[in-house]
Amino acid sequence: MKIKERDGEIVDIYAVYFIGGEVNFLGMPKNYGGLSAYSAREVEIVSSEMKYNCIYFKNNGYGIYHWALIKEKLLDDLLELDETAYKRFLEILKTEGLVDPDFY
Template sequence: MKIKEKDGTIVDVFAIYWLENETLFLGLPKNYGGLLAYKSRNVQVIDSTLYGTFKYFSTHIKGIYHWALIKEALLDDIIERDEVAYNRFLEILKAEGQVNPDFY
């Protein structure tokens, strides 16, 4: 899935979740070092297909997440921009062909 920010930046999405009647996307922008939340009303969906394996996960926040965020318990650490978790997630995404090999 891909979204476009108002400035034209295109971001790959690796989770969709719902919080207080709002749809949010977790995207992986370049040069950020983690996942960033985007409100659906503030971006344009330019490719609505979720590529790869995604899992429904429910705690107090229900959503659909890339499998590695849940199975490898990377979600919280990546949101907090933990470098080890970020590098592990990138390793998985590169192996799956989800991002270019030169993505950092």
């Protein structure tokens, strides 16, 4: 899945979640070092297809997440910009062919 921010940047999305009736996304923009949250009201959906294995997960809200965010317990660390979690998730994404090999 891909979204376009107001500034035109295209971001790959690795989770769609719902809190209080609001639709939100978690994506990994280049040069950020982790996951960033986006409101569906503030972005344009460029591609709605999720081309990876997903898992339903419920905590404060509920949503569909890339499997590694949940099974490898990377979600919280990526939201906190943890470098080790970022490197691990990026390794998984590259192995799955979801990002270019030169994505950093």
